[in-house]
Amino acid sequence: MTRRIIISLLLGITITTLPVVMIRTAQANESGIDAGKRLYQVYCVQCHGVGGDGYGINVADMEVLPKDHTDTREMQSRTDKDLFKAIKHGGKAIDKSVLMPNWDGNLSDQQIESLVRYLRTVCCEKKTK
Amino acid sequence: MFTHNDKVKKRNGLAVLVLGVTGLLAGHTATAADARRYVEDNCVSCHAVTKPDFAASGIIERIERKGPLLYYAGDKFNETWLQSWLEKPHRIRPGGSFPPHHTVVTDDGDVIDDNTFHPHPAVPKDIAKVVVDYLMGLHAQDVPSLTQTYQPKQVSAVLGKMNFNKFKGCAACHRDAEDSGGLSGPEMYTAWKRMKPEFIVSYIKDPVAWDPHSMMPNRHLQEADIHKLVDYLKLIGEKTP
Numbered sequence: 001m002t003r004r005i006i007i008s009l010l011l012g013i014t015i016t017t018l019p020v021v022m023i024r025t026a027q028a029n030e031s032g033i034d035a036g037k038r039l040y041q042v043y044c045v046q047c048h049g050v051g052g053d054g055y056g057i058n059v060a061d062m063e064v065l066p067k068d069h070t071d072t073r074e075m076q077s078r079t080d081k082d083l084f085k086a087i088k089h090g091g092k093a094i095d096k097s098v099l100m101p102n103w104d105g106n107l108s109d110q111q112i113e114s115l116v117r118y119l120r121t122v123c124c125e126k127k128t129k
Numbered sequence: 130m131f132t133h134n135d136k137v138k139k140r141n142g143l144a145v146l147v148l149g150v151t152g153l154l155a156g157h158t159a160t161a162a163d164a165r166r167y168v169e170d171n172c173v174s175c176h177a178v179t180k181p182d183f184a185a186s187g188i189i190e191r192i193e194r195k196g197p198l199l200y201y202a203g204d205k206f207n208e209t210w211l212q213s214w215l216e217k218p219h220r221i222r223p224g225g226s227f228p229p230h231h232t233v234v235t236d237d238g239d240v241i242d243d244n245t246f247h248p249h250p251a252v253p254k255d256i257a258k259v260v261v262d263y264l265m266g267l268h269a270q271d272v273p274s275l276t277q278t279y280q281p282k283q284v285s286a287v288l289g290k291m292n293f294n295k296f297k298g299c300a301a302c303h304r305d306a307e308d309s310g311g312l313s314g315p316e317m318y319t320a321w322k323r324m325k326p327e328f329i330v331s332y333i334k335d336p337v338a339w340d341p342h343s344m345m346p347n348r349h350l351q352e353a354d355i356h357k358l359v360d361y362l363k364l365i366g367e368k369t370p
Contacts, residue, residue: 038189046344049238056239057224057238057241060238103337
């Protein structure tokens with residue numbers, strides 16, 4: 001009887017704490033499209049816009065408009081490697097504006113990959129939604 | 130029903146009372162312990178006064194952060210500015226602590242909705258003094274050492290602005306005047322008054338060393354280039370009333 005109670009208690013603790021542990025681990029790993037979406041919100045929307053259209057809160061005084069990530073044709077002309085390079089090393093690395101900074105000091109390669117995956121949903125999956 | 134601001138005011142008022150009574154009973158001015166209690170009662174719901182577990186929380190910490198990190202306040206702030214700001218707080222980050230929470234999409238692009246902000250409570254002068262003493266005693270433990278390497282040099286307003294805007298791209302996120310620059314980062318025309326020069330240098334050099342979830346990029350600038358930017362911040366900061 002005592003054994004059954006102990007097993008039930010242990011099972012209960014595992015069931016209640018497992019989702020928390022899983023969420024925390026997922027957040028720390030920062031991979032996948034959901035992680036990409038969160039990272040986009042933190043690092044990109046200020047310039048590229050909440051909707052990804054390039055009209056973020058910072059653009060009013062900019063001399064160059066940030067990339068419109070909803071422009072399917074333009075985005076399809078860029079490979080994942082191009083996007084990765086632009087995010088990691090900044091606009092200067094791809095002969096674009098210095099206003100697009102290098103995010104290599106803030107984001108891991110894994111996080112940048114998840115951002116690229118999210119960008120592909122913003123640019124190119126809207127018609128299938 | 131209390132609004133958020135009413136609750137803040139009520140809590141603030143209660144803590145002021147507690148601090149005042151404690152000081153009165155003790156027969157002397159408020160102690161560091163009183164200041165700590167005040168900070169715990171009033172500040173920690175929005176500000177981290179101890180280092181958060183950034184690795185465990187992931188980027189969600191930055192999304193949910195309500196106010197600037199204060200656990201290295203003593204490394205960062207100029208004491209006199211902090212005192213005056215607590216007595217008369219005003220918004221330094223046009224887009225708030227996390228701009229997407231205050232952004233609305235319009236036909237004219239994304240804009241900041243001023244109605245989404247809750248004003249920071251003002252702290253009475255005598256209480257602000259002990260709170261500042263407490264905050265200035267907070268220092269980060271595992272950051273680059275803050276050695277004073279910056280020696281101010283003259284910079285012209287035109288060249289300084291060009292460097293800030295075009296060459297380093299700071300203006301994408303920061304304003305160098307009330308009406309010029311981006312809105313997502315803190316205003317830079319008051320940076321010189323707000324922060325210690327050695328902190329500004331160190332933060333530009335490696336923002337993530339201070340804040341693992343900093344929204345500011347590391348542009349891999351040489352020390353001399355950073356000093357030129359700080360020269361400009363000094364110039365515009367000293368012009369700002």
